[in-house]
Amino acid sequence: MKLIIQIPCYNEEKTLPVTFQDLPKKIDGIDEIEYLIINDGSHDKTVEVAKELGIDHIVSFPNNRGLAKGFMAGIDACLRLGADIIVNTDGDNQYQGQDIEKLVQPILSGKSEIVVGDRQTDSIEHFSFLKKKLQKLGSWVVRLASNSNVTDTTSGFRAYSRDAAMNLNVLSKYTYTLETIIQAGRKKTAIKNVKIGTNEKLRESRLFKSMWGYIKRSATTIIRTYSMFRPLKVFLILGSLAFGSGSLLGIRYLYFLFNGQGDGHIQSLILASILITAGFQLGVFGLLADAIAANRKINDELLYRLKRMEYDKINNKELEEQLYLKEVAVNKEKL
Template identity: 65%
Template sequence: MKLIIQIPCLNEESTLPLTIRDIPRKIEGLSKVEILIIDDGSTDRTVDIAKQLGVDHIVRFPKNKGLAEAFKAGIDASLKLGADIIVNTDADNQYKGSDIPKLIAPILRGEYDMIVGDRKTDNIPHFSRTKKFFQRFGSSVVRKLSQTDVPDTTSGFRAYSRDAALRLNIVSEFTYTLETIIQAGHKKLAVGHVEIGTNGKLRESRLFKGITNYMRRSAKTIIRIYTMYRPMKVFVLAGAFSLIIGLLLGLRFLYFLASGSGNGHIQSLILAAVLMIIGFQLGTLGLIADLISNNRKLLEEALYRVRKIELSQPINMDDNYESNTQPIQGSKKQIS
């Protein structure tokens, strides 16, 4: 069994050494533990530091592409390198690397496909009350929409079995954390959680500019992903709401018409007609979107089978790989 720990990085020369040194390189039940760095267009010495620390594999982006793209590239590279389990952690040393054995244990036992680390955010001292509230509220929304019981849905410390990683199809350009849980829930993967520890805060988050920006972008991601998997429900509910409001306005107009003052409420009749038409159109769109969603599910299943066959054998050194200039521990590989 091979574990690859992937770490997305953006200008992490100061925090990366702390993160890597905390990662266990031998874990019971695993034959190999390797570290993969995804350099998301860093302009500092992140890559040089990673090489000096003995990182096994490096994926490099010449330009910053964002956390979601870095996560996708890491998953793809880990699968190509033959990972049986993939752990994702952050380069800012937020999570305790010593908790990795606990994180992957349920997957090793075959009980779960995906495990999310629960930080117990209410107990993190540097989280403000506002942030703690939105963490609880956002996680409750994602739990309901994904039909899972993950208490900390924004945690980036998580583990995936090989099969679960093969089934992931990230479309968000913001973050993977919410999308992967909603996807896993609707794909009927076994999603669990374990309590983990956290380290002290070393820097501000680079993912978002303030809580308002984070909430806005997270809401867009949640709505988009949920609509992909439950389009009929979303469109029919929206259409039903519009139709009901239209009917109520129509009944209001009929009431005034019956009382002899209908001429002064012709606007209600026009608005009622518009809302009922919109409601009908939304219902029709729901049917069309549901057909598209079913086709997408078939395509995802076909993609899963193709990827499974394509990645059945780990890659060897080829034209896409080159040795690090100064390998520290064993053979290192760099993915450009």
């Protein structure tokens, strides 16, 4: 059983040593533990520090591409390297490395495919009152959208089984945390929460410049991702609202018309016609989007099978090379 711990990094030369020293070197049930960093266009000495620390694998971007791109690049590299379990943590030492054992245990026991670390945000001292409440509200919305029980949906401290990692398809350019939970929940992937601790803040967050900017981007991600999986429901709700509003305006116009006051309410008739037409069109769009969503499910399944074939082929080839080298070494000893 091989575990790879991946660490997305952007200018983390000061915090990476602290993060790495806190990571586990041995876990019961795990045969191998390897470490991988994703250098997201750092312009400090992050890569040099990683090499000095003895980190096994380094994936580098020439420029900053964002957390979502870095996360998926790390997942791809880990799968190619033969990881059975992948743990994602942060390079700023936000999470406690000792809790990685808690994350992997539900996967080792076969009880879960994805495990999300619950930071228990109410207990984090450097989180403001507003941030705590917004985190709770956001997690509640994501639970509804994903039909899952994830407590801390923005936590980046997660463990993935090999199969669950191959099912990830992140389209967001901003962050992966919300999108992957909605995807997993809608695909009926087994997700478990594990309570974890956090360390003292070493630096300010670089993920967003303002709270409202974060809310706007997160809301966009939730709506878009949910719409991809339940488009018919979304369009029917919007269409029903438009059609219902138009119908009410139409009834209002008829009331005035029968009372001899129709001439003064032509605007209501025009608006009613527009809303009823828009409602009908949204319903048709919903049917078309539902057909596209069904096709997307087929494409996701095909992509999963292609990934499985590709990664298994790579790992089988490496295994054959290792066995060959061992056989050559044994024959040399005999000679």
